[in-house]
Amino acid sequence: MGNDDTTLNQLQSEVDDWIQNIGVRYFSELTNLAILMEEVGELSRLMARKYGDQSFKSGESEDNIPNEIGDILFVLTCLANQMGISLQDAIRATIKKNTKRDIDRHKNNPKL
Incomplete structure (x- = not known):
């Protein structure tokens, strides 16, 4: 990505360019949903080891957490692109x- 001031709309455009030029085409929406769940599971595994009661396996590292978050954002962006959803509009509405x-x-x- 170009700089730290990239908007969500620019992110969507950049991901679309990557798909068109490197990824060949988008996977189906259902396939991308399955990939998104897989990536969330990978983040969950690392979080359970860093913040939960499990320990890291040999070769695993909490350093991979930003990579997993990036993977989630990439696939989520693909899904938004495929369905014609603006991430910027969606987050503002939320x-x-x-x-x-x-x-x-x-x-x-009182719990907070």
Whole structure:
């Protein structure tokens, strides 16, 4: 990616360019969903070892956590591209929804 100020729209364009020029074509949406779940599982495995009760296996490292998050973002971006969804619009809508729903919820939660 070009610089640290890349927008989500630019990210989607860059991933699409990569798919068209290197990846040949998008996998089907269902295949990409399965790949996304696989990548989330890989992140989960590392998180369980770093923050949970499991220990790292020989050759495993918490250093791979950023790579797994990158893999998740890449596949999620592929899915958004395939379905014509703007990640930027989607996250803005989610923040708006969560703000309306949770404006006082967390402030009033004695567990927090």
